[in-house]
Amino acid sequence: MSDPIPHRIHARPVPRPGRFLAAAVVLVLAAMVVNGLVTNPNYRWDTVWLYLRDVVVIRGVMWTLVLTFGSMAIAVVLAVLLAVMRRSDNPVMRWVAWAYIWFFRGTPIYTQLVFWGLLAVLYPRLSLGIPFGPEFFSFSTRDVITAFWAALIGLALNEAAYLAEIVRAGLSSVDPGQTEAAKALGMKDSKILRRVVLPQAMRVIVPPTGNETISMLKTTSLVIAVPFTHDLFYATNAIGNRLYQTIPLLVIAAIWYLLITSVLMVGQHYLERYYGRGFGTETGRRRAGGGTGPSGSRKERKARKQDLIRQSGTTKDDPFLEVTP
Template sequence: MTLHSPSRAEAPAWQDVSAAHQPVQYGRIAAWAVVLLFLANFLWICAINANFRWPVIREFFFHPDIMRGLGFSLILTVVGMVLGTVLGLLLAVARLSNDGLAKSAAGAFIWFFRGTPLLVQLIFWFNLSTLFPHISLAIPFGPALISWETNALITPMTAAILGLALNEAAYMAEIIRGGLLSVDRGQNETASAFGMTRGRALWRIIIPQAMRSIVPPTGNELISMVKATSLVSVIAMSDLLYAAQSIYNRTFEVVPLLLVAVFWYLIITTVLNIGQGFIERYYAKSDRRLTTPQTEADL
């Protein structure tokens, strides 16, 4: 006896799903309508509220001092992130090495810079001259070979870069270490079987695969770095927030100038969020390309 599935014409009417569709979710539509209504009402209240001083915001939004401070904030973000990522990679490799000294030194660095607030670190670097009036290159317990005045070396810019980069390195080290650990250990064994050195295998095989796990949290760190640059205003660094503060100290328009800074931070972080989304989707496609052939073979 041969079994066959009934055709659409033979199937009972209650089994015909050709015209099936997802039911309208009236509850979700109502919830969206309520949320949008409250949001529109809030925006309208803000728009007509004279206390926001919208004309002042428009006046100073592209003010030269604001633009200069925005430029310094972006420079600090890029330099701090690049240096922090490079140093973080070295620290992550040291943490994963079999050398006890390198592993301990990297662990102590990460412990200290993750365990103290960034604001305290910035103030410490800026006031380093109170502890060490001179910075010297010397033989241990011997004479100094060369010496510099600390105040000449540690300017507000160098203090800001040191504070941001070293603090970021501690966090990036753990992000990179987690990404490297996410790669199958068999990759190292395979590379060793082909005669590759540990360093070559790391750069050519392990790190490219680990990037799928490293990129998303690194994007979050970059966005956090943009906001962290506002802390350098405490050491008289002319960043975006410091520029806004300088203007409202003269004009006494505190809230409008703070809103100018807030809007610029939101613009920057929004652009970075969009960029992060594109990068994450790119690596998600890479994952699907790697897993699809295996899935089809299993089927």
């Protein structure tokens, strides 16, 4: 039977054997890795399943989460303050913020945590008063700055230096015309930052902040430098030393870190989607242009027709009622 449309081009997909070869190689390598994990008796999977839900391990997971979210909450507040100071017209504010970021980004977090653990040795008593003048009151450093608070403050102050640059980049991404328009309406600087600039900057701030949160989760394993001995890594390490089975307990710690990281990645995905609404997405194009194509979807045209019917008082069977894109 002849083709009713002459000279039609019968296109065929271009063969790509390299893709199938690469996929086969990757699958073979992945199968080898899984086989090595499952069949190697040195991993002691029986010990892994036995202690995966141990009370001490679960308590370590809870303390790790407290350190992660507590330090990130403090760091976010400090980061916004530092970013605003970096953008301030006051040179003292700018230089203080720059010096803070320079110091905490330039020294290792482990070293900082060691100093926080030695705070009671360096300053046995802390006081509040006038410099070189009278003291209003004082207290023992060891009684107030416990190992937990030292770990929390040390992690937060270090993270604030990194987040400050992220927030500053997000604030700089907002068109200056937004601020000028808000000032023309008589809005105060604090309200402009809170209601105009920050909501638009969140699209840029959220992705790297999510990465920093995941990084903070794993950085909590360094609080042994304080020393704080209730986090997940220390708990699993202590059990492994007691049983002389270090590898299975390290596997348990890795599993828990992977589980928590997976949950944080899902939350980061939804936050990015929420703050990225209308920026380079199909939803944003539909909102800006009234549909996916020149005339919008059938559902949108029907909704516009119903609006016209309600506004004009005509019936839906009116042949002269047409909805144009």
